[in-house]
Amino acid sequence: MAEIMVKAEHIEKxxxxxxxxxxxxxxxxxxxxxxxxxxxxxxxxTLLRIITQLETADGGSLxxxxxPLFKSEGGKAVYTSPKExxxxxxxxxxxxxxxxxxxxxxxxxxxxxxQRAVLSRSKEExxxxxxxxxxxxxxxxxxxxxxxxxxxGQKQRVSIARALVMDPKILFFDEPxxxxxxxxTRQVLSVIKALSERDMTMVVVTHEMNFARSISDWAxxxxxxxxxxxxxxEVLFGNPKEERTKAFITSFKE
Amino acid sequence: xxxIEQLLSGTVTSIEVFFLTLIMALPLGFLVALxxxxxxxxxxxxxxxxxxxxxxxxxxxxxxxxxxxPYYIFNASLPRFASAILAFVLNYAAYFGEIYRSGxxxxxxxxxxxxxxxxFSKSYTFIHIVLPQVVKNVLPSVGNEVITLVKDxxxxxxxxxxxxxxxxxxxxxxxxxxxxIFIAGVFYFIMNYLVSRVFDLLEKKMQY
Numbered sequence: 001m002a003e004i005m006v007k008a009e010h011i012e013k014x015x016x017x018x019x020x021x022x023x024x025x026x027x028x029x030x031x032x033x034x035x036x037x038x039x040x041x042x043x044x045x046t047l048l049r050i051i052t053q054l055e056t057a058d059g060g061s062l063x064x065x066x067x068p069l070f071k072s073e074g075g076k077a078v079y080t081s082p083k084e085x086x087x088x089x090x091x092x093x094x095x096x097x098x099x100x101x102x103x104x105x106x107x108x109x110x111x112x113x114x115q116r117a118v119l120s121r122s123k124e125e126x127x128x129x130x131x132x133x134x135x136x137x138x139x140x141x142x143x144x145x146x147x148x149x150x151x152x153g154q155k156q157r158v159s160i161a162r163a164l165v166m167d168p169k170i171l172f173f174d175e176p177x178x179x180x181x182x183x184x185t186r187q188v189l190s191v192i193k194a195l196s197e198r199d200m201t202m203v204v205v206t207h208e209m210n211f212a213r214s215i216s217d218w219a220x221x222x223x224x225x226x227x228x229x230x231x232x233x234e235v236l237f238g239n240p241k242e243e244r245t246k247a248f249i250t251s252f253k254e
Numbered sequence: 255x256x257x258i259e260q261l262l263s264g265t266v267t268s269i270e271v272f273f274l275t276l277i278m279a280l281p282l283g284f285l286v287a288l289x290x291x292x293x294x295x296x297x298x299x300x301x302x303x304x305x306x307x308x309x310x311x312x313x314x315x316x317x318x319x320x321x322x323x324p325y326y327i328f329n330a331s332l333p334r335f336a337s338a339i340l341a342f343v344l345n346y347a348a349y350f351g352e353i354y355r356s357g358x359x360x361x362x363x364x365x366x367x368x369x370x371x372x373x374f375s376k377s378y379t380f381i382h383i384v385l386p387q388v389v390k391n392v393l394p395s396v397g398n399e400v401i402t403l404v405k406d407x408x409x410x411x412x413x414x415x416x417x418x419x420x421x422x423x424x425x426x427x428x429x430x431x432x433x434x435i436f437i438a439g440v441f442y443f444i445m446n447y448l449v450s451r452v453f454d455l456l457e458k459k460m461q462y
Contacts, residue, residue: 053370054367054371089370089371090373094371096364098362098364100362100364100365100367100368101368102368102369102383103462104386104387114374117374117382118372118373118374119373146462148462162372163371166372166373
């Protein structure tokens with residue numbers, strides 16, 4: 001039996017009177033890649049933000065790598081202790097659409113700061129790890145540059161590196177290429193693809209349909225806070241069962 | 255040459271007012287910003303009222319108030335110099351507070367979120383991620399205020415603090431000449447030239 005890395009059951013979330021997530025359940029096994037597609041406002045980002053603890057859920061339960069982050073009790077999501085929440089947070093990494101690199105730090109410091117301050121690694125250890133990852137991404141020559149001196153594609157690769165060096169068990173991508181032009185998008189996608197080939201467990205929210213189809217082991221189509229359809233990427237992207245999924249996928253093929 | 259000596263001694267007093275005000279108003283402004291953004295409504299309303307009064311009335315009037323009001327209320331007044339410092343500090347802290355607040359609110363929330371998902375503690379995030387960026391962003395506005403302060407110190411003369419402007423005025427009426435006041439103007443200009451150079455250097459140093 002494969003190890004389950006994410007188990008989400010009946011997750012609910014509202015902002016004021018707007019229900020953003022209505023009943024979200026899915027599981028993700030170790031080493032697998034899940035892609036989540038759907039129109040804007042369907043709740044994809046909110047779902048990632050709940051799993052990475054940038055938002056709190058209202059209801060449901062969520063288990064990350066065997067540790068429960070919150071459980072459903074009396075219809076409400078009850079979170080575990082702050083200490084446990086922190087240790088679960090360290091198992092997840094998040095790559096943002098807008099990179100969110102620290103502009104006042106060099107590339108090297110962007111990648112080493114959290115290793116040292118959060119994981120208490122030594123300077124040498126942190127830098128060695130950073131150099132390894134930067135080499136992989138072909139960015140070693142940019143180690144002393146500042147984010148403002150980088151292209152969008154380079155910035156996004158640095159932000160992936162920043163998440164990777166923390167050795168997360170699961171890496172989440174929130175529309176990682178939506179702020180990039182097609183050429184820079186390719187650079188970033190090839191990095192994510194390389195990670196999937198190394199069996200990194202990942203969840204990718206994206207509008208890049210062909211890419212999602214080629215790297216994922218499982219795909220989810222979300223709309224209005226619900227999972228409309230999920231399945232093998234070949235089926236979901238090639239021959240979806242639901243009319244709404246079909247319409248959404250075709251709109252990208254023009 | 256005696257005039258220049260007198261003006262220089264007045265300049266020393268002006269510089270004292272300037273630095274004492276900055277040393278207290280710069281950190282106090284931080285408390286004002288926090289109060290203005292407080293989750294407690296009473297605190298927010300109180301701090302907001304304070305800012306409205308400080309920005310909405312002439313600094314000249316505030317100087318007079320802090321010098322004369324204690325006399326009417328407690329039948330005892332503060333020394334002129336202390337009243338002047340009190341008025342300047344309270345006035346400038348209000349302006350600095352608003353500058354800091356806008357700087358804190360202008361910082362992209364993505365910075366705090368990125369820090370959070372990486373596991374940084376709140377205090378680490380504030381000191382190492384938020385503060386350096388906010389300081390850089392507010393530096394030009396703070397510089398503007400500091401330059402205004404150099405000129406505003408002249409207002410202390412109205413409650414009898416013997417500083418540069420007061421001495422120039424006295425010399426002017428004694429000698430029936432506007433020359434001392436012009437010379438004082440040159441002194442203010444030189445001080446502000448130095449202040450703006452310092453801020454240019456700081457801005458350059460913080461560039462990234």
